[in-house]
Amino acid sequence: MNSIFDFEWLMSSLRLALPILLAAMGGLICEKSGVVNIALEGLMVIGALAGAVAVVATGSQPLGLCAAVIAGSIGAGIYGIFVLHGRAQQVVAGAAFNMLAIGVAPYVTKALYGISGGTPNLDFGVHNAQSAQLLLNIVMAFALTCPILIWWILGQSKYGLLVRFAGEEPGALESAGVSTALVRTGAVIASGALAGLGGATLSVLLSSSFARGMTGGRGFMALAAVIFAGWRPVTAAIVCLVFAGVDAAQIRLQGTGYAVMGVEVPAQLLQAMPYLLTLIAVAIRSGRTGVPKYLGREGGF
Amino acid sequence: MKAMLFRWPWLTAILLGLLVGLGAAAVAGENPAHVLLVLLKAAGGTPYDLGMTMVYTTPLIFTGLSVAVAYRAGLFNIGAEGQLVLGGLAATAVALRLGDLWPAFAGSSGVMGRIVAMLICGLVAAAVGGSTGFVTGYLRARRGSHEVVTSIMMNFLAMALASWLVIEKLHSVDTQNPETRTVGNVFKAVEFSAFDGAPVTIWFLAGIAAAGLVAFLFDRTMIGFRIRAAGENPVAATVAGIDTGRQMIIALTLAGALAGLSGLGDILGGAGRFRLGFSSDYGFTGIAVALLAGGRPMAVVASALLFGALHKGALDLDFETDHVTRDLAMIIQGCVILFATARWFHGKKKS
Numbered sequence: 088m089n090s091i092f093d094f095e096w097l098m099s100s101l102r103l104a105l106p107i108l109l110a111a112m113g114g115l116i117c118e119k120s121g122v123v124n125i126a127l128e129g130l131m132v133i134g135a136l137a138g139a140v141a142v143v144a145t146g147s148q149p150l151g152l153c154a155a156v157i158a159g160s161i162g163a164g165i166y167g168i169f170v171l172h173g174r175a176q177q178v179v180a181g182a183a184f185n186m187l188a189i190g191v192a193p194y195v196t197k198a199l200y201g202i203s204g205g206t207p208n209l210d211f212g213v214h215n216a217q218s219a220q221l222l223l224n225i226v227m228a229f230a231l232t233c234p235i236l237i238w239w240i241l242g243q244s245k246y247g248l249l250v251r252f253a254g255e256e257p258g259a260l261e262s263a264g265v266s267t268a269l270v271r272t273g274a275v276i277a278s279g280a281l282a283g284l285g286g287a288t289l290s291v292l293l294s295s296s297f298a299r300g301m302t303g304g305r306g307f308m309a310l311a312a313v314i315f316a317g318w319r320p321v322t323a324a325i326v327c328l329v330f331a332g333v334d335a336a337q338i339r340l341q342g343t344g345y346a347v348m349g350v351e352v353p354a355q356l357l358q359a360m361p362y363l364l365t366l367i368a369v370a371i372r373s374g375r376t377g378v379p380k381y382l383g384r385e386g387g388f
Numbered sequence: 389m390k391a392m393l394f395r396w397p398w399l400t401a402i403l404l405g406l407l408v409g410l411g412a413a414a415v416a417g418e419n420p421a422h423v424l425l426v427l428l429k430a431a432g433g434t435p436y437d438l439g440m441t442m443v444y445t446t447p448l449i450f451t452g453l454s455v456a457v458a459y460r461a462g463l464f465n466i467g468a469e470g471q472l473v474l475g476g477l478a479a480t481a482v483a484l485r486l487g488d489l490w491p492a493f494a495g496s497s498g499v500m501g502r503i504v505a506m507l508i509c510g511l512v513a514a515a516v517g518g519s520t521g522f523v524t525g526y527l528r529a530r531r532g533s534h535e536v537v538t539s540i541m542m543n544f545l546a547m548a549l550a551s552w553l554v555i556e557k558l559h560s561v562d563t564q565n566p567e568t569r570t571v572g573n574v575f576k577a578v579e580f581s582a583f584d585g586a587p588v589t590i591w592f593l594a595g596i597a598a599a600g601l602v603a604f605l606f607d608r609t610m611i612g613f614r615i616r617a618a619g620e621n622p623v624a625a626t627v628a629g630i631d632t633g634r635q636m637i638i639a640l641t642l643a644g645a646l647a648g649l650s651g652l653g654d655i656l657g658g659a660g661r662f663r664l665g666f667s668s669d670y671g672f673t674g675i676a677v678a679l680l681a682g683g684r685p686m687a688v689v690a691s692a693l694l695f696g697a698l699h700k701g702a703l704d705l706d707f708e709t710d711h712v713t714r715d716l717a718m719i720i721q722g723c724v725i726l727f728a729t730a731r732w733f734h735g736k737k738k739s
Contacts, residue, residue, distance in 0.1 A: 125536060173730025178464050178536055182675050183725035190718025198416040203713045307540045314534060353556060359548035366541040369533045 096335055102223075102293055104331035105230050106131065106285040106302075110309035111323050112233050113281030117163075119241060119318060120274035121254035121267075121381040125181025126166045127282050128306025129188030133162040134286030136192045139206040139297035140199065148215075148222050151291045152284060159283015160276045162188065167275040171268050177383050185306075193299065205298040209291065223292050226284075233281075234324035241320065250274050254379030282306065304362070311365045317377030326368070334361045397733040398680050402694070405724030409716055416711040423709060423716075430704035431697035439583025442592055443653065445696030447472065447667070449595030450650035451674025452681065452688040453602050454643040458535075459683040460606060461639030462619035463528065467539030468647035469671025470546030471520045475513035475648025476655045477550050480568055480662040481558060482512045487572035494572025505574045506590070509652060517648015518641045520546070525640030529633030535640065543671070554664050566664035577656040591653030596689055598646065603685040615639045647671065668699065676725045695721065 110127050117124040137158030142151035166184050169175045193203035200207055241247035249270045252260040257267040285305075290297040308330055316323035337357040410420035432438045451468040458465035483505070487494035493501060520542060527533040551566070558568040577589035606612035617625040618635035625632050650670055655662050677695050681687035702717035727733075 169726050169730050173726075173732050175726065175729040175731065179675065179679055179729045180726055182464075182466065182672070183722045183729065185722075186672065186676070186718050187722030187726070190715045190720075190722060193713055193715040194412060194416065194719060197713050197715075198711060203715060304540065304544055307537065311537045311541070314537060353552050355548040355552035355555075359545050362541045362544035362548070366538055366545065369537050369541070370527050370531055 091336055091339055096332075096339065099338070100328065100332040100335040101227060101231075103334050104328050105227065105288040105293065107305045107309045107312065107330060108230050108324055108327040109233065109285030109288065110282040110306055111312045111327050112237055112320065113278035113285070114306075114310050115313045115318060115320055115323055116237065116241075116250065116274050116281070117278035118313060118382060119254050119379055120250045120271045121257065121379055121384065122167075122170060122271050122275055123177040123181065123383045124275075124278055124310065125178055125307075126163070126184040126188075127278070127309055128302055128304065129181075129185035130159050130162050130166075130279050130282035131286030131289070131302045131306045132185075132188040132192055134159040134283030135290040135301055136195060136206075136286075136297050137283065138287030139209060139290040140195065142209045142291055143200075143206055148219060148291055151209075152222075152226070152287050155283045155287030155291070156280045157283075159279040159281070159286070161279070162283065163275050163277075163279020164272075166279070167272050171271055171275070192297070196297070203299075205301075206290070206296050209295045219292075226288060226292060231324075234320040237320040246273075251379075254381055257381055282309075285309070308361065308365050311369050315365075315368045315372050317372070318379060319377065330361050330364065333364055337361070398682070398728055400733045401680065401724050401728035404727045405720045405722075408723040409720035412719055413709075413712045413716060418709050418711050423705065423712065426704050426708040427698070427701035429701075430708070431701035434584065435582065436584040436586050437700065439580075439586025439588045441693070441697045441700040442583070442588045443586055443657070443696075444668075444699045445692045446589065446592045446595055446653035447650040447670040448673055448677050448692035448696050449592075449599060449689055450646050451670050452677030452692045453595075453598055453685060454647035454650070455674045455678035456681065456683045456685060456688055457602060457615075457646060458639055458643040459678055460612075460619050461615045461635055462622065463636060463640060463643075464536050464675075465521070465524075465539060465640060465643040465647070466536050466675070467520065467524055467542050467644070467671070468650065468674045469667065469669065470539070470543035471517040471644045471647035472650035472667055472671055473550045474520055474546045475517035476651030476666075477553060477558075477662050478516040478648075479509040479513040479652060480571060480655055481553070483509055483571040483575040483656075484558065484569055487575070491572075494574055496574050498574075501574045502578065506577070509575060509656060510594075510649060513648040513652055514645040515648070518645035521644015521647070522637060522641040524644070525637035528640065529636040551664055554662065558662070560661070567659075568662045570660045571656065575656060576660045577653060579657055587658035589653045589657035591649075591657065594649070595653075595692075598649070599685045599689050602646075606685065611638065647674070650674075673699070673721065676721050679725055680728050 110131055114124045114127050134155035138151040138155035141154030142148060166180065169180050170177050196206055197203045241251060249265060253267050253270040260267050286302060289301055309327065312326040312330060313323050316326050337360045340357050341354050410423055413423040414420045430437055431441050451472065454468045455465050524535050524539045524542060527538050528535040554566050554568060560567055560569045577591055580588045606616060614630050615635045615638060617630055618632040622632045651667060654666050673695055677688055677691045681691040698717050698720060702714040705712050705716055706714050
């Protein structure tokens with residue numbers, strides 16, 4: 088048992104935390120501005136796809152990540168047009184956006200590579216191993232400082248104030264001559280950039296291709312982490328790290344097999360642990376505290 | 389033209405969704421007219437094709453109703469996917485167990501026996517789906533946990549549970565595929581023979597009947613009225629003495645029960661066994677079905693038929709075209725919902 092939680096477990100937890108942590112930060116900014124973001128899952132799919140496609144095309148991992156950020160922003164922009172300009176019901180539009188993204192991925196890979204299951208293997212070559220590790224470390228450092236950065240931006244800066252007002256008192260924002268729609272559009276696009284980057288870490292950094300179903304509900308878990316954390320960035324990051332820690336532990340337990348009092352715990356139960364944990368977390372902490380007042384509501388325009 | 393666009397926003401949404409889908413096909417190098425023709429032919433070109441469209445429509449009626457019931461209470465049932473898996477699996481497990489206990493009953497084919505068997509399977513599936521929905525409803529009403537997040541997590545848990553049960557506990561010894569044994573003859577759903585072998589079952593009619601019942605519930609009973617009141621104006625409902633939390637629990641339980649029934653046509657018709665992954669996202673498509681129908685139960689049937697036809701039609705894209713796959717249906721579907729929920733075409737009165 089104690090052999091599970093060692094240094095290697097810690098490192099794999101940190102790696103697994105990358106996609107969900109980045110997506111959670113995106114979701115947090117978006118929700119703080121008053122826009123529900125169920126679309127995180129789809130934005131991650133788009134990011135993972137775009138990242139892998141760009142790496143296949145250019146052979147460069149950093150360019151792959153850039154492409155993912157751009158694609159995620161564009162995807163979020165489309166979502167934003169529907170929910171902000173079209174005033175679509177945000178949960179429904181988010182679910183529809185996820186469907187769209189899940190359909191677009193095989194469409195793109197079929198058109199580009201003739202297969203609908205994913206991208207070909209991204210071959211970085213052996214000589215690139217070092218730079219790949221460096222890039223992973225840079226993204227990791229960014230992801231870990233991101234919560235503090237966002238906490239500072241939301242709490243201390245002028246832009247953060249605008250975002251918080253868009254979510255709490257859009258009327259006051261309008262009275263001050265600021266367009267709520269504009270502030271929310273910015274927040275939605277920022278969420279797409281971060282979720283897209285999060286998705287790309289899956290396909291470009293943590294594995295070496297895009298595969299169908301790769302995101303595996305991580306966008307939803309990121310959202311659950313935000314809600315559980317009461318829309319506080321640093322707390323949300325910690326929740327994400329806990330999720331990832333459980334995930335890392337269950338992956339290792341699957342390798343060795345795990346028994347409680349002589350009874351083998353089925354692999355399916357181990358795989359379900361992160362989801363079970365999320366469910367329990369959301370059930371314990373109701374999400375009634377800290378919820379932006381105008382979340383999912385129009386207002387001010 | 390403009391008047392038409394605004395009078396029927398759902399029609400506009402369908403047309404725009406198709407337009408985006410066919411446009412995407414054109415960009416990929418397909419002739420959009422050819423793609424449209426494949427979709428239409430594969431959805432209803434022969435009695436068999438039409439039958440298969442109805443086979444796919446059957447679960448969508450139930451999941452569409454499920455989402456619609458929750459929607460009336462102001463809630464989103466994203467959990468239909470997990471509920472239909474658990475409900476279907478429970479019904480299969482009970483049918484298999486009863487088959488072991490009373491082989492004579494399971495092997496029979498009398499009309500009364502089949503009615504009893506259908507009722508047993510239906511009740512078990514509805515009860516299991518309903519309890520899953522109840523958990524979501526309880527967490528929403530009494531703990532304030534967002535039903536979208538909890539029901540998505542419940543979906544993953546349902547899949548894991550089903551995978552464990554099918555592989556470890558109910559697995560058929562005759563096959564490597566992740567599926568259960570075949571249920572006894574009496575449990576197999578009655579099939580219509582008019583569709584050249586397409587397994588259109590009695591559950592298609594049951595779905596239409598369920599739509600009628602849900603319509604009756606909402607239009608004519610106090611239960612339905614209270615649910616609608618809680619959904620449309622929670623504050624007014626509370627002032628009028630309605631326990632809105634209770635209505636949420638009732639609505640999501642009912643939604644779960646309806647979703648639990650969704651898989652029975654697929655499972656008990658045709659093969660007569662539960663296969664892992666038998667549902668091609670029926671639960672999620674149910675969201676599209678319900679939304680396009682505006683939450684109206686009888687419109688759900690028409691909407692389910694449309695999405696059933698889209699699903700069946702898209703299957704043939706895999707071998708009738710070179711550059712697009714069945715996944716084009718997801719693109720069209722996603723766009724239809726996006727355009728249906730945006731209010732560009734809703735005119736002024738609904739704002």
